[in-house]
Amino acid sequence: MADNATLSPAAQRDGATRHRLYLVDGSGYIFRAYHALPPLTRKSDGAPVGAVSGFCNMLNKLLEDAAADGRVSHIAVIFDAARATFRNDIYPDYKANRDEPPEDLVPQFAMIREACGAFSLPAIEMEGFEADDLIATFAKRARAEGADVVIVSSDKDLMQLVGDGVWLLDPLKNRELREKEVLEKFGVAPDRVVDVQSLAGDSTDNVPGVPGIGIKTAAQLIGEYGDLDALLERAAEIKQPKRRENLIQFAEQARISRELVRLRDDVPVTERLDDFAIRRVDETKLIGFLDEMEFRTLKARVIKAHGLEAAQPEEVVGRGVVQGDGHGEPLSAQAPAVAKTDYRLVQDMAALQDWIDRATSAGRVAVDTETTDLSPRRARLCGVSLAVEPGEACYIPLGHVSAGDLADDPTPPKQIPEAEALAALKPLLEDPAVLKVGQNIKYDMVMFLKAGIRVAPIDDTMLLSYTADPGHGHGMDELSELHLGHRPIPYAEVCGKGKAQITFDRVALDAACAYAAEDADITLRLHHVLRPMLLRSRRVALYETLDRPLATVIADMEFAGIKVDPAALQRLSADFAERMTALEAEIQELAGERFNVGSPKQLGEILFEKMSLPGGRKGKNGAWGTGADVLERLSAEGHDLPRRVLDWRQLAKLKSTYTDTLQAEINAETGRVHTSFALAATSTGRLSSSEPNLQNIPVRTEEGRKIRAAFVAEPGHKLVSADYSQIELRILADIADIPQLKQAFHDGIDIHALTASEVFGVPIEGMDPMVRRSAKAINFGIIYGISAFGLANNLGIPQGEAKRFIDAYFERYPGVKTYMDAKRREAHEQGFVTTLWGRRCVLPGINSKNPAERAFNERAAINAPIQGTAADIIKRAMVALPPAIAEAGLAARMLLQVHDELLFEVPEGEVDRTKTLVAKVMQGAADLSVPLEVEAGAGDSWGQAH
Template structure:
């Protein structure tokens, strides 16, 4: 035990329970690879503790510290009020086994770990804070919990661990409208729905603050309640005085809580490397283990985690050494590397550029690797620091020119006998294509990782290098910095750029050596070779082609949207009775639930009401006009900001076209996603959304052609679930939604009420996504019971769908993944979890084979398309879900449609023989809206 605690000492009290729940909700689920133990909250907790012990606290550095935990749900407060915290839900099942592990983690960090049976963590914190303050020391409570704010005062402050901001008397007054000494009075009046503290009905924080400011304290207020002029408030305080006093006892922290560990025993101690690293490696936290080992100057223990897909034994290779790479500065040195490429028959490549925008990035250098430990960097565009790049700024001496390097490398990079290995090959392919090189054949380690482990983790180089090679790459921020001080890669000195760039090439080579043998045993070789790798040049060519947009059309739309928003604002303000900021969720929530008194208001952690789209849709479904108009306003506002205002900023200065970028390894189902700009999410169900497509236009003398799969996911469902009625309907070309309505509701197809057909359509598509009765009720704006009855009838009529769902969920739980008809493996890591996310995991597993198969089919069509339309005056520009958009010379539209339709409708063959036909609708127009 150390010296007695007193003046000059500083105690840090960490709210451990808050750390745990913040870690659990902030991070995706994580399980220990060796045995499936949930450890996501432990991982987040350890990262937060590591940040805490690593930070330089300056003048606030602690001499003593402890992490305080809740021991159990039942405390002395339950004896005061039996319903205290009665509404608190049980912790999620996957969190429960992590509670004891967080205590182990705290002890592994060599920080005092304290909990006391029958007392809450807040009471223990209060007792330590009071005793430390009384002894003459300083106290910092690391938490943002409002219940602890009553302790703030002389010698005691709080620190928000996320924002890093101190919480003193001023911040307490800002939150409660009173000083810390009156916080419990406010809480006693306002109550707390989370902890089930009853308070005074109808009195919130603001009203409570007004009352306490006027009367001084709670007891004075209750004694003089008869003087209050407002009748309802007066009667409430009189009728509920005893309840309010009980509430104050519930919210007042107990500074006399017994302390099992003396203040003096909380002295700060350095972590012991062996203990801490042993715990972290046991948890299989590879990244944090390496980081801690580096900081402590210790050797990181082996982490026994295995990657999700079964891997063969890794070759016994030396560690990556970034000090041995060569910087190529002469044609003779470059010639030796090119000879080495031809000798080995493969080369890993990476480019360094001035931008992430492949269409405008300038080439700064190229790195090559032909074997582990053999890599180089070829600088071509490094400039002296400062100034505008490539605008008169002097090039660093001793570099070959980009023209020299490109000319020398072109034969090898286009040689069919040399395999080019890259990570995220599409980026480098486009960079080199702009310099006249069309690389082939290709291997892409990002796509290998994606084919093996879609849904298990991200596939960026840094993450997979650390996960599979146990190697931490040099962070780019170490070279270019961050924020306002960030420089361009061209300004990085060559001697610092070379190790970083060449390391990327060697890491890529080693990942290829690691992943390539894993593909066959995982059963994904065909997926990688036929659905992933061939997409690289197809998408690259589409992105480079781009599409024209009409700026004048967008400007007119933007003006029209502004006018519509202004009209909606006037209408909303009229319904509310006064003006307010419609874009402020806080103000909108207060209007809906405080001023208008609508039901369904729920406050989040910030204390503000939720005004999410779902909340507003539910209110609108109940017939309330204001939330319905706000939804309209939000939709128009988003269209304006995201598209009509933003799209012109994406026009390339040279091509005059918009060049989106597609992510091949984004969605785990194989669906493509587009960014910069995102053209996948343009709404098509609303008139305003459809109008956005009018701004996408064909070049002069050309037309746009759209080909779109008709109801492809329903067709795939009919095949996979083997539903005779649906399969026959598709073969006969019957209106599937009308047929479903007829089967379900017993009405004839001829002369069917459109509303009945819409109901069947909503169910048809909803079932694919595992829609619930609640969700269908909201979509159709009908009672929940009626919606659930529709779903029940649907499953009675098509029992094969229920059988498919049950079998798919069972398989996913057994295997940990599902597959598309083409063999794409989609991992389902959360399928065996319980709690709020379990339903979503099951719905995703049900939908994945259907949506994934549809994605595979359109990929197969896209891969075949360039060869099929070669020689035609047409090119493929866009892919949006089930649709392909082409630009074709006027007069050649019908010929293109005939060829493209044949490719798309036959895309599943010969790999999969669908028992239903694929049908493609086609359209032609001067703009995308007309074509679609």
């Protein structure tokens, strides 16, 4: 091993003599990095670099943590060289069921290895062996020389190496995996993990194991018999007949499996451990690589972390934790990273009033709430944080149950009574002269509405980013790294993960303050950056007239919720279950045997092996494809069983997604369902709904209408539904300037019948419904850039005939073709298209070398301006409706937005006036060259109203 000259500075200061080697599972890092970031992250030249970015960030964090640890002296990154290894000679089907890596990931492999070199880290691989074998070999050599070994991975296969001086480090959870964790995972000590895996097998790697034996049973058997060889020799003693039979029959398979899962620790590597000694990074090489990859945020962080050049203090947010009463000097502080922060706990009314006074004087305050649940209607308030100046923030605990760790300190913490604190905050939060800034402030507004506080006026950093710079994510952590070069404290760091996760009310106050006050501070700092960016982007009007006021409208809608009849849902669930049972019986009778209808594998075997239906194809996993497209094709060819399966799947989906789930989503206090609308989740500006998703309930099926019938009005009220008619076709007629379509909309002519007449040369009077259906498919398909292949599939006609239909359409409506060509060209040139009001719809893969990806983005370029304009129109209506309803003296409440539809709860005596007003406002939401038409209905349920 290297001498002390190669130790980290901290280790030298501490006089450490024992070396610690980090062996990084580079292949595992790659796939974690790839799946952790949004897809299609690319450089300006179109090259995919998402995995490279994630890998570099993980690598840099590891180096930062290693430097802080002070005991790490050596690091190496280990990769798989290729799929084929010596294990394929033992068992040719080893890993045969694994899919090929994603196409956009393949070119990044070389760049990732180059990244290791840029960070002055060795990248090791060897043909014929897996990375795990190299890790085992280097670990064995390091232990022989007296060094500790930390394997940076959570891969279960590497757990067999855990032992004296060797452990795993899960880099995402920052959790060590030692003998105790291995025992929890496998039920045996590390030295018997191989035996357990040999019996249980591994479907991921196609390790066969012994049928019918899982991890738990394998651990029990090894615990009883000692090891695999002893177990197999005494298999005849096993009492359970099936288990005994399998162990005897598949004994050799178990031994083969052992050769597959056991790691080689004798790989003939040429590298010496001294080659892995940590070295100072080559500044020119590292910065050059980061510049080439266009990783600006990471570059700034690397420069500061490695001291490569002077840092810019304003770009870095430090972390400081202050515990006390909010007055005077801090009681304790955590050293800030660069810029000092002053985060204070507020635990008495005098301190709270000081912060309220400061915020009132400043005229602007960042506000954030900490709660116990992601749904504000279910959540309890834990505390409120405020920031008045960059670096100066406080946390006001209100609902914490412990001042420290529950096991050690169960005493209630010192905090202001919630009602008293909220009463003091109410004037500030409602003061029209003080701007309240939040990150996704809609959530906080709903929390405060529960306390009778209407927060206004507001600004939202998430929406500022979404409007000004839509080409990336808009979460606070991502915005902080992008604009401030700072990685905020992760939620998991204070609350844990998985089964060990606690709610925020159980977090110790010092940790809660560090996390919550930082959120408010970061939000305020982002506001300083994003407000000017909005001005430079020339989208101030879009933000001020649409996105910002909409947050208040949506908060009111989420707070209101919609009443749901649980008895109706129970009846539907029972009905769906009964019909599914009947369908299962029919399907199994048609199949001639019983099988699991919900199993794609078993269904594929019935369809294509037993029944020998045509056109079956196996996937890379060896199973027959039984997707909806396959079943629909077989159904169209006259086969009954696939049609019944499609019906069964539809009922199963409706039951699990809606009738069962919605019952659990009914709020116990309100008797209503409170969905959450995401304001910054789609590229076109459309709202999306979740927890539960109410936007995907089928509209045109009988079952979908039955589900909608379970959404009901309160006694003495009706539900009113108002829906734009054919809005996207009207937008197409306007922006593509198609005279025939524009005139038809003005004259109220059936647009699909007109298209059929124009394209197919048939009179409108007495038209065959199938001809109109074809024209309707073309009209709506054109909006989505449909191909001849797609239209042929939709109509069940030959592709040549579909092409003739589309050609005839373009000949009759040349403006549509001109529009489509213009949008494709615009997208290729600038990487985005825009809606009528200037909202950018970014298309990151428009210039991809992958034909399928490029074609997808070209279709999106055609559709996005239409769909995005439709989204903006209904948003304009939503913003205009509450004041219009109030001015008219009506009591209607807007409850839901579903695509082109708005749903209201209206007193029975106001239904007609409300329908008239809503239709008028919605029709006036845009000034197009064609009229907007709104259809409105009313009823006791959503099903009746629509």
